[in-house]
Amino acid sequence: MLINLTGRRSVRIATFHDALYRCSNCHSFDLDIKVYREFHHFSMIPFRPAGEKEAKIFCNKCGQGLRTESVRREYEKRARTPVYFYLGFILIGLAALGVVGWQFNEDRKANSYIASPQNGDVYLIKDTQLNLSVMRYLRVHEVSADSVYFYPGNLAYLLGSTFDSSDYFQLDFVETHSRAALKQMRDTLGITEVFRDYDNGSGFNRLR
Ligand SMILES: [Zn+2]
Incomplete structure (x- = not known):
């Protein structure tokens, strides 16, 4: 089977519950917000974020979606991009540190x-x-x-x-x-x- 070595992948980065905004359908104050973001990956290892955060809001009672722009923006702002989105660079940095440490040790031995x-x-x-x-x-x-x-x-x-x-x-x-x-x-x-x-x-x- 062939797989793409590089690409984008979307994951949920945050989940919120909201009781301040009213559902336009059933008028209850019970919203679930899930925020997603994509990352660029190489061989499934995330390297950096891609695109914008995207909030999806649904009423917990009746399942109706809420599309109010301002509410979406607010939660997209609150959701923080996780550090592991940069995992590839972090691993490269650690490997470089390992090489430097090894060289330092070799020098000391010599x-x-x-x-x-x-x-x-x-x-x-x-x-x-x-x-x-x-x-x-x-x-x-x-x-x-x-x-x-x-x-x-x-x-x-x-x-x-x-x-x-x-x-x-x-x-x-x-x-x-x-x-x-x-x-x-x-x-x-x-x-x-x-x-x-x-x-x-x-x-x-x-x-x-
Ligand atoms: Zn509702």
Whole structure:
């Protein structure tokens, strides 16, 4: 079955009872007012209101409809558009907040790894040479009081941050950075990610 992904849908947003106006048919003061409004939806999730509010008034005693413009307007005004009419935007906002929170947490973790380096930690660093930014992976091999010794990855990357399946850390080379320099690199966004507790699928255990 095919369904429309987008469209409008009408729902009742308020119900009132009124004992101030007289039914033109049976003259009783017993009116039921229902106010409707449409929303634009995407895949049945409301995104924003559509059109105007619309009040429907019926006598509770005899069922006669009441069409008095002023009474309708009054109740259309009183009926508030529910917040869930914006649900789609609210969900998008929450998702964005979630991403920001996750990123914040990742940043905090990376900072704490850099503050206390361990053997096996893998750093993704950005090098700028000849005005060209390249990304490289370094794997911590040894830590001393003031320096960190790394095995450098074999490849340099222009974009992206996935360790290539052909890349490995070179046991023949050791690259040294002072711990102070690493902190500074982190502050100037030269270290973009730090990995610890990774699994074998990451490829970070390939050393040659
Ligand atoms: Zn009536």
